[in-house]
Amino acid sequence: MTTQSLVATSLARVPGVVIALVSLCAVFGATNPGFATPANIANILTQSTILLLLALPMTLIIMTEGLDLSIGAVLTFASIILAITALVTESPTLAFLAALVVGLCFGLGNGVLIAVFDIPPFITTLGTLGIAQGLSLVVTDGQSVVGIPRSIEAIYSGTAAGIPLPVIIAALAYTFTYALLYHTRFGTYVFALGGNREALKVAGISVRGMLIRVYMFGGVMAGFAALLMTARLNSAHPTAGIGMEFDAIAAIAVGGTSFERGNGWLLGTLFGVITVGVLRNGLNLLAVPSSAQVACIGALVIIALFIDGLRGEP
């Protein structure tokens, strides 16, 4: 791709997601005086961090023409294991490590089932979604896990140099993923996995190994997200993260990553996450029930995919 066409595609995309974001902000700003306040904007950014941690690896996964429907359920299960470990050992570090291990195991499992056993990603992760959701219910018997150490809560509510800690974590995660995707050989292979898998094979790269690593990245990031979610709720609940994968997919679709052609755009995902965050926050302020919010996000996805489909026309 030449620099010129790169600029052209970027310009063609920026307006899509930015127009959505700006028009949503304008509508909510006009209808609700509480929307455009510094406190509320900080609130939106902080609340978007958990979604960003899921949407970043999901972007890479979708770029490989894959999908991870299990990420919300894995987040939930990791959060439960984190809370239980924290209760038992009273060590936040061990608890965090346990959540990472849970995420890593599910990511590895997804990757192996997809890459080695050749099971299509959506059905693999639908199966592991059932498994993670089932385990969450079995371990907790449907109850919340409460009474975890205060030090964990501080991770969500704390600030460093006036910036909320979750925002710093999310910024680090974005920078890391950006560097990984655009400045390492791994990232180049991720692009090739979606666009030109045969070329990778010819070049002697292990496609299986690459796929497994991409899904493991997703699992680990779900572990990080579990830390933020547990800290935010100050508890763990067996249904807390259910449907988060849908918000992540929505953010990515709105951000202009294609589901079929393996074209990913990480900055678009960031904008998409903020757009979903603004939509949720604005609807909350308008006292729209969360059930109707889901329908709005669904509509947003269909509009975005429709536009994506139009762009794909030759």
Add this chain to the structure above:
Amino acid sequence: MSTATDKFVSPRLALSGDVMQMLYRVLAVVLLGVALTTLSDVFLTANNILNVLRQTALLFLMASGLTLVILTAGLDLSIGANVGLSACLAASVIKLTGSPLLGVATGIGCGAAVGFGNGVLVTALRIPSFIATYGMMWMLTGVTYYYMAGETIHGFPPGFRQLGSGYLFGVPTPVYVMVVFLLIGALFAQRTIWGQQIYAIGANPVAARLSGVPVERRLVLVYTVSGAMAGLASLIILARINSAQGDIGEELTLPAIAAVLVGGTSLFGGSGTVAGTLIGALLLTVVLNGMNLLQINSSWQPLATGIIILLAVWIDTRTRRIGEW
């Protein structure tokens, strides 16, 4: 090495070739039944068998429409949520008008309309089916919860309730509905041109298009049928439990997908039968019923279903790979 064309085997041939596969599955059901009879005193009682049949009927109705979708190499993740919305709308209509007939029309109509929407998303907008129906699932869930606002609608006319909880000659009504749709489904898939075209689309959409199959129209048809069957299933649930809540269909999608895949329909399209789905539904119902009888916490059910789905697809992938060599 295989080429794309030899994936397509005439459905009639596939049926005779799959007889052994079908027998293995029947054998699995029998063995499972024997095991459960020894493990539990309750399993082999008339009441429990009728209960298993009733559950199988419900699962089969959802899974039979889904079978057609999966035969085209698509997927419908919205059927559970579709059951929820259809049941709640049908319940409201029955309450408002007092007419079960209008309620039945509403349930099936709503289901079919949602399915038609899926078909349009998949064909006109060219969204991959698992993404389109997944988005649809969340939208339907949202709309249903919003509409119900946490309320429950209950108490329906006895005539309507017969549909789910009635008996005819000692056999539950849903079982008759199941048999009727098994015959319609099997005849449609194996003996009509449209049915053959559905197999052809799943085996190789490009070849199907080149040989004059109206691919888009047939795809819209299968998603609409899948939705309509979800609507019908929602009525049977409604008539059975005599109340409608927003979450009524929530845990039905995974078992329905599992029933289709366990029944031998390939996730990659082009091979499978509606009769196989019946065996799949029976097998899955016996497993879940057995877990209940053995007093295993119901929290284990999604986990078991997830594992069954993965196993079924893994076996499918393996058989296909061996076939290709």
